[in-house]
Amino acid sequence: MLRLSGISKRFVGVQALRDVQLHLRAGEVHALMGQNGAGKSTLIKVLTGVHPADGGEIRLAGQPIHPRSPAEAQALGVATVYQEVNLCGNLSVAENIFAGRLPRRAGFIDRGRMAREAQALLGRLHLEIDVRQPLGRFPVAVQQMVAIARALGLRSRVLILDEPSSSLDVDEVQHLFAVLRELRSQGLAILFVTHFLDEVYALADRITVLRNGEFVGEYTPARLPAPALVAAMIGRELAADAARQPASVVAPDAAPLVEARGLARRGALQPADLQLRPGEVLGLAGLLGSGRTELARLLFGMDRPDRGELRVDGRAVRLEHPAQAVALGLAMCPEERKVDGIVAELSVRENIVLALQARQGLWKVLSRRRQQEIAERYIRALDIRTADADTPIGQLSGGNQQKAILARWLATEPRLLILDEPTRGIDVAAKQEIMGEIVRLARAGLSVLFISSELDEIARLADRIVVLRERRVAGELPGGSDEATIGRLITGAAA
Ligand SMILES: Nc1ncnc2c1ncn2[C@@H]1O[C@H](COP(=O)(O)OP(=O)(O)OP(=O)(O)O)[C@@H](O)[C@H]1O
Ligand SMILES: [Mg+2]
Known part of the structure; x- marks a missing residue:
């Protein structure tokens, strides 16, 4: 044909x-x-x-x-x-x-x-x-x-x-x-x-x-x-998947960095409790529409809760806007890159420093040299395929645009990074590298909330797994739980 x-x-x-x-x-x-x-x-x-x-x-x-x-x-x-x-x-x-x-x-x-x-x-x-x-x-x-x-x-x-x-x-x-x-x-x-x-x-x-x-x-x-x-x-064999990641370095009684108590929003989420400790990768699993993204949006100040409380460093906070979440050291890599993500006309460099610049305030402009350093560091770390940092990001392939968005949030050196389906559209080899990078950062103290529909990814990466079903927390599982167990909790099927 x-x-x-x-x-x-x-x-x-x-x-x-x-x-x-x-x-x-x-x-x-x-x-x-x-x-x-x-x-x-x-x-x-x-x-x-x-x-x-x-x-x-x-x-x-x-x-x-x-x-x-x-x-x-x-x-x-x-x-x-x-x-x-x-x-x-x-x-x-x-x-x-x-x-x-x-x-x-x-x-x-x-x-x-x-x-x-x-x-x-x-x-x-x-x-x-x-x-x-x-x-x-x-x-x-x-x-x-x-x-x-x-x-x-x-x-x-x-x-x-x-x-x-x-x-x-x-x-x-x-x-x-x-x-x-x-x-x-x-x-x-x-x-x-x-x-x-x-x-x-x-x-x-x-x-x-x-x-x-x-x-x-x-x-x-x-x-x-x-x-x-x-x-x-x-063009080469992919290294055998680093089976389970090493166990978290977090002491189980460490004070939570971020804590939700009965956090709820009408039509989006039933009252939910959640704790995230520094250095911990928390996997959030559930079907599309189970409330995963809604919970993430509440934590990041994109939506306001009707009920419940959000605590950061043990202090109650009311987030009116994501900028306040960013100021507290939170970062969120959104699900839909085209809607929430890239600014196609701006360069790769400008897209990468965007969130960091916003946090610093517009009156404290990052020097061109500093911008270049940051951009180059992440282009290397995430292997973003681009001619150079000044290329308009719209000219990058879809997967590479997505890596640049991830770089944008890593560049803010957050204390909590919320990742909503971060590896959709990313090829198998790059996915392995990105996940490795995230785990390395977590071991250095970053706390990660990781949302994914790919259960093997969740099972492998998360220290703990929280499952949402029909807009409420259905249960919690330890890291390394097998996919079938997670799947049963997701759908509510009996063991
Ligand atoms: N309009 C453009 N201007 C300049 N370079 C471009 C343009 N479109 C694509 N490229 C470059 O061409 C190469 C191939 O990109 P392409 O989008 O075809 O990749 P792809 O295989 O679809 O990748 P992905 O899986 O990430 O979607 C990349 O190096 C990309 O940066
Ligand atoms: Mg493509």
Whole structure:
């Protein structure tokens, strides 16, 4: 269906793609794999006319094509759901599905027909929602389904998904996969990017691996076990996972740094008690919507509690604003990088020093030299792939932007660091390094609240695990508890 050959693309300072090939067949799901910055998104953007290629050829069903915009690619039958969902939150679901080709009758938009057809397209994806509601009211999972419905409405032959599962929970991923399997059986050619290896083995018929902008190989999952896949991506064997981290250095009776007593907010969290001691990694587990993010927001002063008390260093505090939390030495790396995170026009350096500068106050500007030192230190520590510190952060690959946000909060040298799903979108090797760095900091006295849906990560890293269910604390487990035990507490299933 689609044959890319000899594709090259250079940005100022980086050869993002060099002589890359990709063969996509009708009726297959093809995984595009590689480390952060390997060139996956760039290849997709070349294919869909966002960036012109410097060289190479794209053939669709045998015919050479030269799309100059995503709209042109779409008209040819190549539809894309990008890494950041690119729809209009203020328009209705139906309008998003039909944007650019609204059905008309006698010159007027035929709203009835539009709603009916939108409903029918979503029905094919087993989704029943009110298509007249603004899209922004729905969770990301639904927004992605809407993007896919839009692609179907355009009678696409090729569907491309760049990290579709990064912001979905387990059930939503299952739904997405069921839909993709169905579309595959209808003959669609599907290309998808992911950093979750399990997904590749659950879904993909074939795998193409890129490394440093170059084609490494095309494989079938059956003949490429996970360790070999990782080796193909990073160019070496991944060191055996440092099994369990050493036990916490914290004395169990150490005074808590941060303590919540009956902290609650209507509709968000039932009264919760929580203690965080210096040097401790506390894992916070639970399903999406269980109250994890809500608890984090209360601790960080992003929302105000209706009830209960928050204590820092044993003193009751009322946080009206995150700036006050930052002044007390708290830091929070948020879940959704595009909304809460990066300032795309600013440089990597400016993005990294942003929180530190804010804490110092705007009248005490960090010297350019100090900024440069800090930026370079974290670029090295987290291996952020960028030409230099002055590159606009919007030019970094998705995973590297995420590392820069983490650097921003580490740069404030906080006493408590709240991490909400910090490794979504980060490749396997980088994930291992980042987790190692966090544990090192914890052993040096940093206290960490670690929110993750990946139970193996929680089990391995946390000294203690607190589980939330239906917006209340369901229980606590010691670090090193096995995944099944944590999973049972999360869902409330009997042992
Ligand atoms: N608009 C741009 N301007 C300059 N450089 C860019 C631009 N877009 C991407 N790059 C660079 O091209 C390289 C490949 O980036 P790309 O986004 O394709 O990586 P990726 O494989 O999608 O990574 P990730 O897994 O982190 O999303 C990176 O070095 C990136 O910094
Ligand atoms: Mg990408």
